[in-house]
Amino acid sequence: MLSFKHAVKRDAKARIALIGVSGSGKTYSALRLAQELGEKIAVIDTEAGSASKYADEFHFDVLELTTFHPNLYIEAIQSAEQHGFDVVIVDSLSHAWMGKNGELELVDKAAKASRSGNSYFAWRDVTPLHNRLIDTLLQSKLHVIVTMRSKTEYIVEDIKGKQVPRKVGMAPVMRDGMEYEFDIVVDLDLQHNGVITKTRCRMLDGQVFSPIDDDMGRIVKQWCSGDAPEIDPAEFTELIEQGNKLAEQIKTSHPKVAKKWEDRKRQNFPGNNIQEAIDYMTGLLSELEPEGPSDDTPDSPEPPADADTDKSAEKTHAEKLQDIAEVGSEEDRMVAETALTDQDFITFNKTYDRVMSEAHAA
Secondary structure: OOOOOOOOOOOOOOEEEEEEOOOOOHHHHHHHHHHHHOOOEEEEEOOOOOHHHHOOOOOOEEEEOOOOOHHHHHHHHHHHHHOOOOEEEEEOOOHHHHOOOOHHHHHHHHHHHOOOOOHHHHHHHHHHHHHHHHHHHHHOOOEEEEEEEEEEEEEEEEEOOEEEEEEEEEEEOOOOOHHHHOOEEEEEOOOOOEEEEEEOOHHHOOOEEOOOOHHHHHHHHHHHHOOOOOOOHHHHHHHHHHHHHHHHHHOOOOHHHHHHHHHHHOOOOOOOHHHHHHHHHHHHHHHHOOOOOOOOOOOOOOOOOOOOOOHHHOOOHHHHHHHHHHHOOHHHHHHHHHHHHOOOHHHHHHHHHHHHHHHHHO
């Protein structure tokens, strides 16, 4: 008799597909994600040793394939499991489709060997191979990151009155529907923007990473491990209500910030970003209020001397931005201002720390 059991999220393994044209940064992005997901990284390289060009930036082992039968991919993935790796990168999976001894070539060979020469019947032998490859990827005990080339097309854009061709990526070079097998699918463009086009991780929904960075890797790792959020649900609800009130108060003076609050609220504010967002909006609101109390407004009571937290020693975002403007470059200032507007406090704080560190070292 069939029976159901309560669903429990155990320590899961990520299944990630990176899709893009040549030059979009698929290999580098895969390695960047992998280093956050595990210490021991295996790379199955079908790109004539291209992954090894990043050996000075990342620590990994590599297996270079020169022929691309699906069974070789399967054997390589199983070997990575047996040797105790944490993450396996398949760079790229497209060769299993259109490379030497790949699926298309196997179909052509089978069709030529048959009496009818009909490729339709040749798929009867190749489809089971394809399905075995998919099963091996999905059932692996490792985190799996695959790259796939995308079909290239040129569109013509009107830029300042001139017709300029631009290369764009289309569907992945693989059997139709392959991208739907993965937990997370990222489309990469030539500017290295990573657009999340499919995800089971709500914290990544609608996100764009420019470029893919360690933060994305940490989000995926936290999602896979099932770690509890850093704040309990009751506190989270209270903070959301507080943020909603602040966003309503500043929506006229700072509409972009208020809109960003709504966008990030839907992403459940990974980490402590929700508290930083509230602190920032509170600071904006204080700038709009009169500096001193009016005659009919009673003075606010002084905080108790034994208060747990002394905020006076901490710099506000505005003060940090002023420091960046004074000792950093114009580009640093613009990056910091954009990060604040977008409520991207991770980027803002990283920029501040870097600029201050460089200034002290100078």
